[in-house]
Amino acid sequence: VQADGTDGNCVTFVLHDEDHTLGNSLRYMVMKNPDVEFCGYCITHPSESKINFRIQTRGTLPAVEPFRKGLNDLMGVCQHVLDTFEVRVFLKSS
Amino acid sequence: DEMRDRVVLGEFGVRNVHTTDFPGNYPGYEDAWDQRRFEEAFRVDIIREEEGALEFDMVGIDAAIANAFRRILLAEVPTMAVEKVFVYNNTSIVQDEILAHRLGLIPIRADPRLFEYRNQGDEEGTEIDTLQFQLKIKCSRNPQAAKESSDPNELYFNHKVYSKHMTWVPLGNQTDLFPDADFRPVHDDILIALLRPGQEIDVLMHCVKGIGKDHAKFSPVATASYRLLPDITLLQPIEDEAAEMLQKCFSPGVIEIQNIKGKKVARVANARLDTFSREVFRHEGLKNLVRLARVRNHYIFSVESTGILPPDVLVSEAIKILMGKCQRFLNELDSVPME
Numbered sequence: 416v417q418a419d420g421t422d423g424n425c426v427t428f429v430l431h432d433e434d435h436t437l438g439n440s441l442r443y444m445v446m447k448n449p450d451v452e453f454c455g456y457c458i459t460h461p462s463e464s465k466i467n468f469r470i471q472t473r474g475t476l477p478a479v480e481p482f483r484k485g486l487n488d489l490m491g492v493c494q495h496v497l498d499t500f501e502v503r504v505f506l507k508s509s
Numbered sequence: 510d511e512m513r514d515r516v517v518l519g520e521f522g523v524r525n526v527h528t529t530d531f532p533g534n535y536p537g538y539e540d541a542w543d544q545r546r547f548e549e550a551f552r553v554d555i556i557r558e559e560e561g562a563l564e565f566d567m568v569g570i571d572a573a574i575a576n577a578f579r580r581i582l583l584a585e586v587p588t589m590a591v592e593k594v595f596v597y598n599n600t601s602i603v604q605d606e607i608l609a610h611r612l613g614l615i616p617i618r619a620d621p622r623l624f625e626y627r628n629q630g631d632e633e634g635t636e637i638d639t640l641q642f643q644l645k646i647k648c649s650r651n652p653q654a655a656k657e658s659s660d661p662n663e664l665y666f667n668h669k670v671y672s673k674h675m676t677w678v679p680l681g682n683q684t685d686l687f688p689d690a691d692f693r694p695v696h697d698d699i700l701i702a703l704l705r706p707g708q709e710i711d712v713l714m715h716c717v718k719g720i721g722k723d724h725a726k727f728s729p730v731a732t733a734s735y736r737l738l739p740d741i742t743l744l745q746p747i748e749d750e751a752a753e754m755l756q757k758c759f760s761p762g763v764i765e766i767q768n769i770k771g772k773k774v775a776r777v778a779n780a781r782l783d784t785f786s787r788e789v790f791r792h793e794g795l796k797n798l799v800r801l802a803r804v805r806n807h808y809i810f811s812v813e814s815t816g817i818l819p820p821d822v823l824v825s826e827a828i829k830i831l832m833g834k835c836q837r838f839l840n841e842l843d844s845v846p847m848e
Binding site: 430433437440441443444446447449479482486487488489492501503507 | 531532541542544547548551552553554555558565567570571573574576577580581584585821824825828829831832834835836838839842
């Protein structure tokens, strides 16, 4: 991970070894955050697996915050999906 | 409202494809992320579970996350497959590299969670990351065959090399680590090569753990796909001949015709079965009476496994891998100080 930006509000993170799989889902979670003014990601070149993930926040919130919150929210979603799915499989098999 | 939760299929294109429910877009709607609201709205239904295939519904998540699961199922759930083939003797007609390629594609029934990834640059392979298989077979002539028979099954022994001829050779302390495990290819009847008398194949194979991104042989699913739940609305009541024509336009079972007061009226019976061939749009009379759409957050997943792991285990593994990726970045964020 590398960060680059003029001030704390607009930061471009470079995530190595990632592609649309994490990029799109993380973008969706960060966009759901009302403090975020702009969020987007792009793949710099299809031969290299790294993505530029940019977050711009409204106000003076440091951009790392929505990034961290987005990751935590995505973890929460996955955990809930996993629990629900496993309960269903268990119910179906018994 | 329609824009928020339906993807509409028009005659020449699809409208409302992208998710627009981000905070601030719609006044009066609470769009910010709320874990509790998500948990209330989310559900999973398992529709059908067969030998190697699983069909289940996920309602209440977004395309980005559903697609992430699909991509991980295809490319990032690890499996074991033959990577290195040491050819001691190959006098068959199949070239060495073609034989090695075919051996690599054979699915191996070995739980990849019991093994580690091989370290980069490690040529030998230790017992925690490698499975060794041997294929040693020689074709010979059958002395008891009839004089004039031309059936190869009678004339020769071992002329077809199947995957059941691959035997596991335990490395190091693997017999202690896996006392009752039986590592073999998933299917016994995969034809690897054909031989004639005097030809033999003697190879040693190393299986390692890998992911589909590296090579497609490591992909644990035959395929994993999803589609959105179809939603067909009849804008006006359709009767008689038009109803018959409408029923033919869709897949069987989607539209059913009821007899109400002597007239035949069409009704949408089971929109889920439809494959949306858009046949309706070819008929001028019916074009404007039907609205074809898809429900935006209802995903019908279909996962077919190659047999290495059962499909429900594969889905659970995929979700755990996505969590692992998030955790990796969270750890990096915490460890590297941001300036």
